[in-house]
Amino acid sequence: METKKTAVILINVGTPDEPTVKAVRRYLSEFLNDRRVIDIPLVLQKILVNLIIVPFRAPKSTKLYQRLWTEKGSPLLYYSERVQSGLQQKLGAKADVFMAMRYGNPSIGKALSAIQKGNYDSVVIFPMFPQYASSTNGTAIQAVIDQIRRWNTIPEIHAVNQFYDHPAFLDAFAERIQSYQPENFDHVVFSYHGLPNRHLEKNHPEESITTCNCETALPEFGKFCYKATCYQTTRELASRLGLKVGQYSVSFQSRLSNNWMTPFTDKNLLTRAKQGSKNVLVVAPAFVADCLETTVEIGWEYKEMFIENGGENLQMVESLNDSPRWIAAMQEILTPYLGKSH
Numbered sequence: 453m454e455t456k457k458t459a460v461i462l463i464n465v466g467t468p469d470e471p472t473v474k475a476v477r478r479y480l481s482e483f484l485n486d487r488r489v490i491d492i493p494l495v496l497q498k499i500l501v502n503l504i505i506v507p508f509r510a511p512k513s514t515k516l517y518q519r520l521w522t523e524k525g526s527p528l529l530y531y532s533e534r535v536q537s538g539l540q541q542k543l544g545a546k547a548d549v550f551m552a553m554r555y556g557n558p559s560i561g562k563a564l565s566a567i568q569k570g571n572y573d574s575v576v577i578f579p580m581f582p583q584y585a586s587s588t589n590g591t592a593i594q595a596v597i598d599q600i601r602r603w604n605t606i607p608e609i610h611a612v613n614q615f616y617d618h619p620a621f622l623d624a625f626a627e628r629i630q631s632y633q634p635e636n637f638d639h640v641v642f643s644y645h646g647l648p649n650r651h652l653e654k655n656h657p658e659e660s661i662t663t664c665n666c667e668t669a670l671p672e673f674g675k676f677c678y679k680a681t682c683y684q685t686t687r688e689l690a691s692r693l694g695l696k697v698g699q700y701s702v703s704f705q706s707r708l709s710n711n712w713m714t715p716f717t718d719k720n721l722l723t724r725a726k727q728g729s730k731n732v733l734v735v736a737p738a739f740v741a742d743c744l745e746t747t748v749e750i751g752w753e754y755k756e757m758f759i760e761n762g763g764e765n766l767q768m769v770e771s772l773n774d775s776p777r778w779i780a781a782m783q784e785i786l787t788p789y790l791g792k793s794h
């Protein structure tokens with residue numbers, strides 16, 4: 453194999469610079485003005501996002517970010533930095549590892565300007581979302597390509613566009629879940645970040661989301677259907693853990709409206725509490741680092757609701773974060789894109 457100078461750029465969604473209304477407003481505004489996130493007619497998006505959603509959501513989100521913040525800052529940023537340095541150590545001279553956020557800081561522009569100065573032969577874009585969605589991996593890959601296409605010398609460009617089915621990712625997540633002894637819980641909930649139904653329909657060329665059977669098997673076109681890959685991830689994890697149908701369920705969280713993917717995780721947990729489940733384990737395999745959506749939304753808000761409605765214990769599985777097993781898995785996922793040491 454020839455020697456190539458390779459840059460890997462890890463990309464997560466982003467997080468505000470600080471838990472203040474001003475910083476959260478700036479972050480939400482960049483996020484929600486993305487055409488791949490809010491995919492409605494442009495004028496409507498501008499009005500809806502800038503005059504209604506951001507002004508109303510920013511104060512509410514700020515309170516949540518204040519609960520999330522630790523002395524190390526935002527967990528998403530902290531773990532992204534730890535993973536970057538851990539992966540760099542592991543890859544050694546095989547590649548230089550950069551990290552950026554799609555929205556906010558550290559910016560993709562800053563990482564790419566260092567990559568441009570470094571004259572790399574090859575750039576590998578590695579969005580940190582196991583299941584492809586246009587609003588996550590799609591926008592991250594597009595943002596990098598949009599900038600690189602203006603360079604005088606365009607390097608080789610590769611993208612890991614998803615890795616939900618990579619055995620190294622699945623084994624690392626299964627090991628994490630196993631450490632909580634799932635057999636000791638009444639039920640295991642696999643909770644994925646939701647999407648508007650409209651986004652799903654776009655990836656259903658043959659069938660509507662209401663008639664498709666992707667909850668039980670991966671359809672042929674389903675590799676890029678976020679719903680299908682979430683269910684497939686669950687089946688793979690459940691089989692590694694020896695969980696039987698009925699011992700676990702799949703649901704979707706973080707909706708911004710009721711026209712998002714169902715079933716909703718809060719309603720799933722509420723029903724289970726009312727039906728007598730006392731002790732549930734919640735896993736969130738759409739995230740590789742803990743963030744607002746895992747720690748606060750599930751770990752605090754849903755937990756409170758579950759206990760108020762008759763449940764006794766809701767245990768959130770810690771995300772992969774900076775675990776050595778995950779960093780080794782990342783190296784395996786990247787192996788096809790890496791040349792010899794430079």
Ligand SMILES: C=CC1=C(C)c2cc3[nH]c(cc4nc(cc5[nH]c(cc1n2)c(C)c5CCC(=O)O)C(CCC(=O)O)=C4C)c(C)c3C=C
Pocket residue numbers: 465466467468480488489490509513526528581585587588645646647648651708738739742743744745
């Ligand atoms: C699989 C991961 C994610 C998908 C898919 C996704 C889609 C998506 N998200 C929003 C709106 C918001 N997301 C927010 C935060 C946020 N979302 C993800 C992951 C996915 N989003 C992460 C990792 C985070 C960051 C959390 C952190 O700790 O900083 C927010 C901001 C927080 C809030 O106000 O709730 C919004 C808003 C949409 C509209 C969407 C798909 C269309």
Ligand SMILES: [Fe+2]
Pocket residue numbers: 645706
């Ligand atoms: Fe989100």
Ligand SMILES: [Fe+2]
Pocket residue numbers: 656661664665666671674677679680
């Ligand atoms: Fe489907």
